[in-house]
Amino acid sequence: ELKVEQNPLFLSMQEGKNYTIYCNYSTTSDRLYWYRQDPGKSLESLFVLLSNGAVKQEGRLMASLDTKARLSTLHITAAVHDLSATYFCAVGFAGAGSYQLTFGKGTKLSVIP
């Protein structure tokens, strides 16, 4: 059974600081997805990482994937209040007849002015 662990689960940081969210998974996978969820809202896709060593950046967020270590990171640079949300990583795998995602429990980020 594929397990996906995120840490930390809760993160409170000051504006302007840097921090990294970690996503570890238990079995081989070829794709890793990051999503953002605002309170009471649905999930919004941030990044899709397709191969070992992949790095993607959008604004103050940068995601990377190390398939050998089974680890993905989401790095936050110079945090601003608008980044406050819950961030999920999801690992892809081929199930019976379909491609499925297993989600981590999410990291709730609060950026304090």
Add this chain to the structure above:
Amino acid sequence: SQTIHQWPATLVQPVGSPLSLECTVEGTSNPNLYWYRQAAGRGLQLLFYSVGIGQISSEVPQNLSASRPQDRQFILSSKKLLLSDSGFYLCAWSVDRDQPQHFGDGTRLSIL
């Protein structure tokens, strides 16, 4: 462009009542469709997925069922709701594993 619609947005139902949540996708053909449930403050649990009309796979035993009567329509149902069925229900679609799954706005279900 592709869009996904879910309704209703919120629903309050008594224990033992039936349920029907609907999801439709526009702008794409033969998508993979998914139903997830998110309990308060927790991650997403995959309930059902479908790769085509009439093809439903269940991930978690429960009193819920799903149907796909048309290519871009996915329905989540129950004959008798339990208190434990409360949560945020999300429908999603995908056509390519190199692209993310795209989520609808969700239905917040409260059972009284």
